[in-house]
Structures are given as structure tokens and as C-alpha cells.
Amino acid sequence: xxxxxxxxxxxxxxxxxxxxxxxxxxxxxxxxxxxxxxxxxxxxxxxxxxxxxxxxxxxxxxxxxxxxxxxxxxxxxxxxxxxxxxxxxxxxxxxxxxxxxxxxxxxxxxxxxxxxxxxxxxxxxxxxxxxxxxxxxxxxxxxxxxxxxxxxxxxxxxxxxxxxxxxxxxxxxxxxxxxxxxxxxxxxxxxxxxxxxxxxxxxxxxxxxxxxxxxxxxxxxxxxxxxxxxxxxxxxxxxxxxxxxxxxxxxxxxxxxxxxxxxxxxxxxxxxxxxxxxxxxxxxxxxxxxxxxxxxxxxxxxxxxxxxxxxxxxxxxxxxxxxxxxxxxxxx
Numbered sequence: 001x002x003x004x005x006x007x008x009x010x011x012x013x014x015x016x017x018x019x020x021x022x023x024x025x026x027x028x029x030x031x032x033x034x035x036x037x038x039x040x041x042x043x044x045x046x047x048x049x050x051x052x053x054x055x056x057x058x059x060x061x062x063x064x065x066x067x068x069x070x071x072x073x074x075x076x077x078x079x080x081x082x083x084x085x086x087x088x089x090x091x092x093x094x095x096x097x098x099x100x101x102x103x104x105x106x107x108x109x110x111x112x113x114x115x116x117x118x119x120x121x122x123x124x125x126x127x128x129x130x131x132x133x134x135x136x137x138x139x140x141x142x143x144x145x146x147x148x149x150x151x152x153x154x155x156x157x158x159x160x161x162x163x164x165x166x167x168x169x170x171x172x173x174x175x176x177x178x179x180x181x182x183x184x185x186x187x188x189x190x191x192x193x194x195x196x197x198x199x200x201x202x203x204x205x206x207x208x209x210x211x212x213x214x215x216x217x218x219x220x221x222x223x224x225x226x227x228x229x230x231x232x233x234x235x236x237x238x239x240x241x242x243x244x245x246x247x248x249x250x251x252x253x254x255x256x257x258x259x260x261x262x263x264x265x266x267x268x269x270x271x272x273x274x275x276x277x278x279x280x281x282x283x284x285x286x287x288x289x290x291x292x293x294x295x296x297x298x299x300x301x302x303x304x305x306x307x308x309x310x311x312x313x314x315x316x317x318x319x320x321x322x323x324x325x326x327x328x329x330x331x332x
Contacts, residue, residue: 004039007049011038014053022060028069029060031138036149043212044183058299059181066296072130073282074294076120082276083267084115085124092264093136093271094154095241100144101187102136102151105243105264109160109193113170123294125174129182131275150187152236154224156245158193165316172309173298180299189217192224192246201315208308223248 012034015026030037038056045051063069076082090107097103113121132151140148178185191198199219206214220227225246228236239247244263261268267276301309 004042004047007042007047007052008035008038010049011042011052011056014049015056018057018060021064022057025060025063025069028134029063031134033141033147033149036147040149040184044179046210055180055183062181062297062299067294068126068130068296070286071123071126071294072134072279073286074123074127075276075279075283076124079267079276081116081120082124085120086265086267086272088112088115089121089124090156090265091125091128092243092266092269093132094243094264095237096140097152097237097241098235100140100148102132102140102148103237103241103243104132104151104153105245106153106155107158107245107265108155109157109164109195111167113167118170118173119295121170122173122177122296122298126177126296127279128275129178129185131278133182133185135278150185152188152190153186154190154192154228154243154246156193156243157191157195157198158245160195160197162197162316162320165313168309168313172301176299176301176305177296179302179305186216190224190228191217191219193222194219197316197319200319201312204311204315205308208304208311 015023015038018026026034026037038052041052041056041059042049045055076085088111090105090111092105094103094105137148137151191202194202202219206217209217218227218231223246225242225248228242228246229239260266261270263269264271266272
């Protein structure tokens with residue numbers, strides 16, 4: 001603990017030397033909890049203070065250059081376009097854990113990213129991140145009287161096919177933004193409805209991950225309902241906070257019909273309604289509403305992460321060949 005405290009102190013000292021604009025954007029990042037934020041960047045760089053400092057300074061510069069502090073004032077319009085994004089980039093807030101940690105559901109297998117440009121999908125993803133960090137987490141922190149700075153993610157692998165390789169570019173772009181600018185924001189990943197293709201890839205990717213990352217990932221049986229309600233003799237969340245795809249064994253699908261407010265991926269879900277209304281309101285206050293996507297520069301991928309992506313792509317191609325696919329990526 002003394003070594004950790006010393007590392008935090010050293011990193012704080014280095015951060016004191018940055019320019020005032022970077023200090024200002026850092027306030028939007030830490031939301032009153034600078035120590036917890038410094039710890040996240042230190043963990044992401046295995047407690048190397050200089051590496052963590054470089055990572056944090058790069059992230060703050062990225063925020064400044066891409067106007068991330070004002071991204072919640074830039075709605076994606078018209079609303080039909082945003083609905084198309086929500087239908088093809090499946091993510092949503094399903095509820096909270098017993099300890100007050102936000103539970104985000106992600107439909108990995110059925111997200112197609114094919115109804116808008118990459119820029120729109122990246123913009124939407126960052127807006128969800130920023131709303132989570134600047135509003136959702138401070139709200140639950142206040143409610144529970146202790147810092148809550150992370151979330152839980154439940155990843156639904158329903159529908160995962162070899163053709164997902166076509167989406168690797170956009171998925172990699174989004175994950176790179178997260179890894180370099182929102183490190184250590186996910187406390188635990190729960191994988192549900194995992195088909196063979198995921199199991200095969202996980203077997204080769206798992207050894208490449210840092211131990212701290214491996215420990216976060218739990219592959220659950222089936223839809224994961226029973227284990228999420230009672231995991232290692234501890235209830236993680238109530239039934240009401242379960243993502244819709246976890247509630248009934250065999251229901252599996254992340255697809256939803258328009259107007260299904262119980263489906264946390266849908267624009268009709270209270271979370272997305274609240275988020276979209278908030279962004280529109282902020283834009284009106286600033287008189288900033290205009291059409292067109294925000295072009296956010298994707299940071300250069302970490303070499304270790306790039307290697308993992310290469311391994312996944314190679315495994316997908318290998319599975320494709322085994323399945324007799326002509327090009328290795330077009331079969332389930």
C-alpha cells in the first residue's frame with residue numbers, strides 16, 4: 001500500500017506541471033476523485049509512474065484536441081439516424097449491482113455497425129462513456145456515500161459469427177479509445193450465451209492478457225441468469241437489473257422490436273431516452289444543434305493490443321477454413 005501511495009503521489013506531482021487547460025479537462029475526468037483516477041492510469045501501466053504519466057497526458061491532450069469536454073452538447077440527429085445506431089451498436093444500462101455499480105449490457109454478437117459511418121459510432125460510444133463518468137457515477141457515488149468509479153459489463157455473445165471479422169476495424173477503434181482514455185473503468189466482465197467460436201478465440205487470447213485483465217473476465221453458463229443472481233454465494237444484482245437477454249434461458253437474442261422499453265439496447269429504454277434528451281438540451285443551451293458526425297481522432301493502438309487483434313483475426317480465419325468457408329469469414 002505504501003508503494004501505491006508513493007506512486008500516486010509521484011504521478012500527482014508530475015500532473016501539477018501540466019498546462020492549465022489540461023488541468024481543467026482533468027477535472028472533467030476525475031469528477032472530484034483525482035486519486036482514484038490516478039490509480040486507474042497507474043494500474044493500466046503496471047505501476048510505472050512515468051508510463052502512466054505519459055498515458056494520462058496523452059489522454060488529456062486527446063480530450064483537448066477532440067473537444068471531448070463538450071461532446072455531450074453534440075447530438076446525433078435526426079433521431080431516426082440515432083435509432084439506427086442504437087439498433088446496430090447494442091449497448092445500454094440495465095441497472096445497478098447490489099453495491100450500486102452500474103451494469104452495462106453489450107450485445108457483442110449482434111452488433112452490426114452497418115447503419116452509419118464509423119465517426120457516428122465512435123461519437124455515440126464516447127457520449128455514453130462521458131455520460132457514465134460525469135453523471136451516472138457521481139450520482140451513485142453521492143447516493144452510496146463512497147466513490148463508485150467503475151462499472152460492470154455483461155457481454156452477450158448471441159449471434160457471434162465468423163463474419164464478425166468484418167467489424168474488427170470499428171470494434172478495434174472503439175476499444176482503443178477505451179483502453180487509452182478510459183482505462184480500468186470496467187470492474188468485471190461477464191460473458192453470456194457464448195458459442196463455440198468465442199470459446200475457441202478465448203482459449204488463444206486469454207494467455208496474452210495481463211493477469212489483472214484475465215481476473216476480470218468470467219464466462220458464465222448459458223444466459224448467465226442464475227450465476228449473476230447468485231455468484232460465488234454472493235448476489236451480484238437483483239432480477240430487475242439483469243439485462244433482458246439474461247432473464248430467460250434460451251431467449252438468447254439481443255434483437256428487439258421497436259418500442260420495447262424493457263430492452264436496454266433500444267432507444268425507447270429510459271436510459272437512452274434520458275441520455276438523448278440530455279444531449280439535445282445541452283446543445284440547445286449552447287445553440288449548437290447541427291447535423292453531421294463529430295470526427296474524433298482514434299489514438300494509435302498499443303502494440304500489445306494490436307498483437308491480440310492479430311491473434312483473433314488469425315483464429316477467425318483458421319475456424320473459417322475448418323468450416324469449409326471460401327474466404328474464411330462468411331459462415332457461422
